[in-house]
Amino acid sequence: MSSPPGAPEQGYGFPARLWRMLDEHRPPGLDPRSWRSPLRGPWLTSVFASVLLVTLPIVTITGLLSYVAYGTQARPGDVGWLHLPLFDWPTNPYWLFRLNQGLHVTLGLVLIPVVLAKLWSVVPRLFTWPPARSVAQVLERLSLLMLVGGILFEIITGVLNIQYDYIFGFSFYTAHYYGAWVFIAGFVAHVILKLPRMLSSLRSRSFHDMLRTRLADTHPEPLDADGLVAVEPAPPTVSRRGALALVGGGSLMVFALTAGQTIGGFTRPLAVLLPRGRDGGDGPNGFQINRTAEAARINPDATGNGWRLTLSGGDEDVERDRDSLLALPQHTAVLPIACVEGWSTTQTWSGVRLRDLAELAGVRAPDGADVTSLEKSGAFKESDLNRGQVTHGDALLALHVNGSELSLDHGYPARIIVPAMPGVLNTKWVSAISFRRA
Ligand SMILES: Nc1nc2c(c(=O)[nH]1)N[C@H]1C(S)=C(S)[C@@H](COP(=O)(O)O)O[C@H]1N2
Ligand SMILES: [Mo]
Helix, strand or coil: CCCCCCCCCCCCHHHHHHHHHHHHHHCCCCCCHCCCCCCHHHHHHHHHHHHHHHHHHHHHHHHHHHHHHHHHHHCCHHHHCCCCCCCCCCCCCHHHHHHHHHHHHHHHHHHHHHHHHHHHHHHHHHHCCCCCCCCHHHHHHHHHHHHHHHHHHHHHHHHHHHHHCCCCHHHHHHHHHHHHHHHHHCCCCCCHHHHHHHHHHCCCCCHHHHHHHCCCCCCCCCCCCCCCCCCCCCCCCHHHHHHHHHHHHHHHHHHHHHHHHCCCCHHHHHHCCCCCCCCCCCCCCCCCCCCCCCCCCHHHHHHCCCCEEECEEECCEEEHHHHHHHHHHHHEEEEEECCCCCCHHHHHEEEEEEHHHHHHCCCCCCEEEEEECCCCCCCCCCEEEEHHHHHHHCCCEEECCCCCCCHHHCCCCCCEEEECHHHHHHCCCEEEEEEECC
C-alpha cells in the first residue's frame, strides 16, 4: 500500500489520509490563531499550575475528610464501591470539623479566580485540530476532560450548595462526591503528564524579574510545542505582573468577602457573598439559623408542655418532659456549630450529657445513637452518632444556650451539640434518642 502524496512518511495509508482530510476540514472558528494574547505561554500557565498543584490537594483531602465525618449518614450504598473506608470521626479537638470545613469551603472559593485564569491560559489548546493524532493523545485529552469537567462541576455544585443550602437534597452530596473522584483521576493523570514541563517552564524565566517587568517590556514567550504562545500576538495591554495581580487580587477579594463566616468576630459582617453566617440578630439566641422552625414545619404546639423525649435502647423505653431533664445534672460546654456549607459559630451550651441519658435509658456502654427530630420530612428527621459522639463529656442534649432557653429556631425544647461534629448532625427539635448497645 502506498501513502498518498503529501502524507507523513511513517503513516499507513488510512490514518495519514484521515489526518490530512481532518486538517483540510478544520471546522470554521476553530483556529488557535484567533487567540492572540501575548501573555499566554508555558511560563504563565505554569505559575497558575504550581499554585493549584499545592492548594487543590488540600481542598480535595478536606472534602474527602468531610465525607468521612458524615459517617454512616453518608449511606454507603449511595456511592457504591467509591465508599471510603470509614473510620469513626473523632470528637477531639473540638474545632476539627470547623477547621476542616472552613478550609474546604474558603480555599475552594478563593481558588476560583486561579482556576479560571489557568483555563484562560490554556484555552487555545481546546481548539487544536484534529483533536488527537494518537491513542496517547486521545487518553491525554480524556484526562483533560475529566480534569476540567470535574473541577467546573465541583465549583458549580459547591457554590450553588453554599448559596442555596440543600437545593439538591442529598443528591448534592453524592454528585459532589462522584465529581470529586472524576476530578481526582484527571488531576493525577495531568500532574504525571505535565509536571516535568511545568518545572522546566517555571525555570525558563525568573519570577522575580517578571514581577519587575513593565508593560512596555512585556514580550511573548518563545513559540512552544503545545501552541500556548500566540503565533500572531496582539500588542500587550497588561504586563504579566499586572495579570498576576489581577488574579491574586480576585482571590483576595473572595477571601475577604467569604472568610468572615467561619473566622467570625468583626470579619463576620464582611461575608457579603454568603447568605448565611452574617447577622443572626441580638441576644443569647442571636446567631445564625440554618433553617427556621417555620421552614422545617415544626408545629409549635408539639414543642410545648406536651413534649416528651423518648429514650430507648434499654429494656424499656423511658419518657421525660423538659422539666425532668432540667432536674438532671446540667453540663456546660463552649462548642462551635460548624456547617458543611462553611460557616461556623461558637456558643456556650448547657444541657444533659448524652452519656447520662444513655444510662437513664439503661444502656451502660453505648456504642452510638440514632437521634430523631420532630421534623417529619427532609434530610434532618434522623441522624446517627458514633460511640465517641455519645460518650464524650461535652456531648450534650442542649436545653440552654448562652444562659437562656433555646429559641424555637435553634431547636427548642432540646437539640444535640457534640464536639467536632458536622453541624448537620446537631439535630434540632429532638424527640427521641435510641442508644445502641456495645
Ligand atoms: N431538625 C433539624 N436539625 C438541624 C437542621 C435542620 O434543618 N433540622 N439543620 C442542621 C444544620 S445543617 C446545621 S448547620 C445546624 C444549624 O443549627 P442552627 O440553625 O441552630 O444554627 O443544625 C442542624 N440541625
Ligand atoms: Mo449545616
